[in-house]
Amino acid sequence: ERCQGHTLCAMIAPESFELSDIDGTASPVNEVVPADQEDAVRGAVQSCPEQAITIEE
Numbered sequence: 001e002r003c004q005g006h007t008l009c010a011m012i013a014p015e016s017f018e019l020s021d022i023d024g025t026a027s028p029v030n031e032v033v034p035a036d037q038e039d040a041v042r043g044a045v046q047s048c049p050e051q052a053i054t055i056e057e
Helices: 008-012 035-047
Strands: 017-019 026-028
Touching: 008 017, 008 035
Parallel strands: none
Antiparallel strands: 017 026
16 A cells, blocks of 8 residues: 555545544545545545555546
């Protein structure tokens, strides 16, 4: 897994990512991104320093 726990995605799109209490890594809340969260998730993708987030269309 590429996520290193920088938490930028959760700061940018808090409704779409949750952080692990164990190691601080992020996971998506839903497999399908709700339409009202798409812009925030795209911002999270662009901000991830590990490029750990991808969007499949």
